[in-house]
Amino acid sequence: MGVSKPADALEVMRRLEKLYPGAHIALVFTNPLELLVATILSAQSTDIGVNKVTPALFARYKTAADYAGADVEELESFIRSTGFYHNKAKSIMGAGRELVQNYNGQVPRTMAEIITLPGVARKTGNVVLYNAYGVTEGVAVDTHVIRLSNRLGLSLEKDPVKIEQDLMKKVPKKKWGSFAYLLIEHGRAVCTARKPDCAGCVLNDICPSAFKV
Ligand code: SF4
Incomplete structure (x- = not known):
């Protein structure tokens, strides 16, 4: 055959x-920022593994400013089990800073803008734009x-x-x-x-x- x-x-x-x-998407989130963070964490990890760590993570960090000002070791302790946690913590904190500095703390709604965030390439951009905002760019x-x-x-x-x-x-x-x-x-x-x-x-x-x- x-x-x-x-x-x-x-x-x-x-x-x-x-x-x-x-x-539909398997990551659990309640707002665009949570989805952005969950999607960054999902690199080289399973969605199930990410969903295990995000409830405690999202309870601790609620805004882009929270991530921007996070203590790196504390942030890493929440996400360690998803793997590559040094890099992921760096990306998440960098994204938080970028959101605060350039996007008023909000996750942007276009591909051109969202891929300027650390740790965000087109895949993550597409996931976040489509599932958080219903925006289709790819x-x-x-x-x-x-x-x-x-x-x-x-x-x-x-x-x-x-x-x-x-x-x-x-x-x-x-x-x-x-x-x-x-x-x-x-x-x-x-x-x-x-x-x-x-x-x-x-x-x-x-x-x-x-x-x-
Ligand atoms: S889509 Fe995958 S499982 Fe289905 S026939 Fe092709 S190779 Fe096999």
Whole structure:
């Protein structure tokens, strides 16, 4: 079974929408700042792992100024279990300072602005803009989106920014935000990194990698 041509992105979307009608972000947050911090923490970590540390973190630090003026060791003690906590603490404190200095303490609403924050590249920008503000400027490309885009032939690139450009050409703009979560759900449930369940996959008749990985 399987085909050699790339999967049709719209057909992938239609099938996955049926399978995962409620696909959405797994990080828990109540405002844009919390989402920004959670997304920075999610690098090289699982969303479940991030959700374990954020209740205590968000109870302790409520504003950008709180992060800007944090004691680095105390902040690190809250986020240690998410890994790379020195760098993440640096990014979060730097972002807090930048928000206070240039954005009146608020998380900005455009990609051009949000990627000026330390620790924030396009993936984080897309996640925060879409989920906090409903703003769509691109497709959030994480490790699942990279893997599935490659396997499905939606992009042959390895670089997330180039993959994002390919996906933006193939998926209508109003679906850019939700498409990422469809691929992420499918990446977690079926098309896993180590052992994709091609036999049980609703895309196996249109996927060029079916039964090959
Ligand atoms: S599980 Fe198999 S068939 Fe389904 S998308 Fe992944 S590689 Fe393709």
